Amino acid sequence: MNLFAHMRGDVLAALDGLVADGDLPAGLDFGNVTVEPPRDPGHGDMATNAAMVLAKPAGLKPRDIATALAARLQGLDHVAAAEVAGPGFLNLRLADGVWTDTVTRILDDEDYGRSAMGQGARVNVEYVSANPTGPLHVGHTRGAVFGDALANLLDYTGWAVTREYYINDGGAQVDVLARSVYLRYLEAHGQEVAFADGTYPGDYLKAVGETLKDKVGDAYLGAGEDVWLADVRDFATAAMMELIREDLAALGVRMDNFYSEKSLYGTGRIEAALALLDGKGLIYRGTLEPPKGKLPDDWEAREQTLFKSTAHGDDVDRPVRKSDGSWTYFAPDIAYHYDKIDRGFDALIDVFGADHGGYVKRMKAAVSALSDARVPLDVKLCQLVKLWKNGEPFTMSKRAGNFVTLRDVVDEVGPDVTRFTMLTRKNDAPLDFDFARAVEQSKDNPVFYVQYAHARIRSVERKAEAQGIVMSAPVLSDPAEFDVARKLAEWPRLVEIAARNHEPHRVAFYLYDLSSSFHSLWNKGNDDPSLRFIQEGDADASAGKLALPRAVASVIASGLGILGVTPLEEMR
RNA sequence: GGACCAUUAGCUCAGCUGGAUAGAGCGCUGCCCUCCGAAGGCAGAGGCCAGAGGUUCGAAUCCUCUAUGGUCCGCCA
Structure with a gap:
């Protein structure tokens, strides 16, 4: 039970009473009437702005309305005092018994604070969704903590929450992963290997190469990609997802659902989603204007299949097919969100990293178009995490393979400290994470x-x-x-x-x-x-x-x- | 060139669908343990809420422009 909502009900009832007695005109909109804690506790326990928001439409002076309202509210048992103050605030002081009762209620109800606000509506919270190419790093950690806490919060307030992870296992990066694992496989067979640009040199793939050797023996030695690529890709992706699940478990994050991008291919689902958009006249062949400002070196105008995202609030239309006819990343993402809508969710939330900022508008446009604006999508961007230790910044470089992982952080300070610390900043502000500070035992922490x-x-x-x-x-x-x-x-x-x-x-x-x-x-x-x-x-x-x-x-x-x-x- | 996010005390940051004299921690100055854990607490100093316009009873909060910083910007995911 929300005491402030309760008191707002009392205020509205009193306003109705004033209307009934002719002290207020009928037909006023009470929607903007609030009951809030005053900024200055000296003003009382609660304050209502009712008199000020109603003065103009009622054609009365704020203080007159406030005075009349005060007279009615003072008659309530749980109101100790009601005073008109300032430009027309009504300050309320509650009877001591209210606070005692609050404590009693908390003791009686371990779910004190739980709310039915969500009314059981179904919400899908997608978070982490890191590429299955390696262990989670600190940036993912923030997204994981944020998404998980948000999911908990929505659950606490009466939503039916599904926690979901989108596995990007359909694109070129998993081929890169497969080639990298193949190199480790060769290494496991005693060969000297060199990690060219565009492969993942991280040590975490050594064990995967070993396991691959155990599984297939020397079958792939000296063979071409046409022989091993598809198999190694599946093998490596599964191994990475296992790694990622363990990382999430170390942080106490448990997903309800892992959704594979690859499962969208070859099943007609991407085609179906785009056909739906096409049916709304939102798909066309066209050429995009070159970006203003500095041009990419290899820029040339090409005709592509485009989604008219500008019809739903985006700045430019977005390609769904590359010039060679294959899908862009956006196409399966559209199909994925269409699938979420299709599964009957009443609301969608995506938690992205800061580097996906440019992606928000097109994703919202897609969901809006696919659901005819029925299903809201909120995209929460988590800004960068900057790590500090002993006064020096930690740097990350995934390319070099020496990035700071989720495990590094959790092993150092534990899951509880990691989670709380990452939630001491709002998601759209950058976060400084200081290892020393995080475990310090002082009120500074x-x-x-x-x-x-x-x-x-x-x-x-x-x-x-x-x-x-x-x-x-x-x-x-x-x-x-x-x-x-x-x-x-x-x-x-x-x-x-x-x-x-x-x-x-x-x-x-x-x-x-x-x-x-x-x-x-x-x-x-x-x-x-x-x-x-x-x-x-x-x-x-x-x-x-x-x-x-x-x-x-x-x-x-x-x-x-x-x-x-x-x-x-x-x-x- | 554009999009998104930010800009609040010396530093790091909160600030509720717009409310009264803008808050906390650190740092600084002074206090409080024969006392359930002082790993705490109390008090003081410290502000043009980046700047300029606008909206209205009322703006840190909403709108426009400007400045600064961050993230991103066809066929990467």
């Missing part, structure tokens, strides 16, 4: 700070248990205790905002805030022993004090659950 709060609470609970104290209904009295309870009351609202905007980082920041409130209360206990959760020699008083920290731990655990992070029982 948000992971630690939140975990510390949880561990402190668990420490208290262990102590209470040892003393035979059993938690009872919450007893709140000090302002610092109410501050924490207010923060807890914001959780359901925060979750809905984060989910609506597809921004899981908001959860991480909220947990930091909540932890801050908690640490603050804890420290007040240093000066004022009556605020400690365990009251020495007074089991009854302790019992009533233990409810609040339990509620905090519960919400922290829920939030960390969304982020995919395990709450700690104690700090080492």
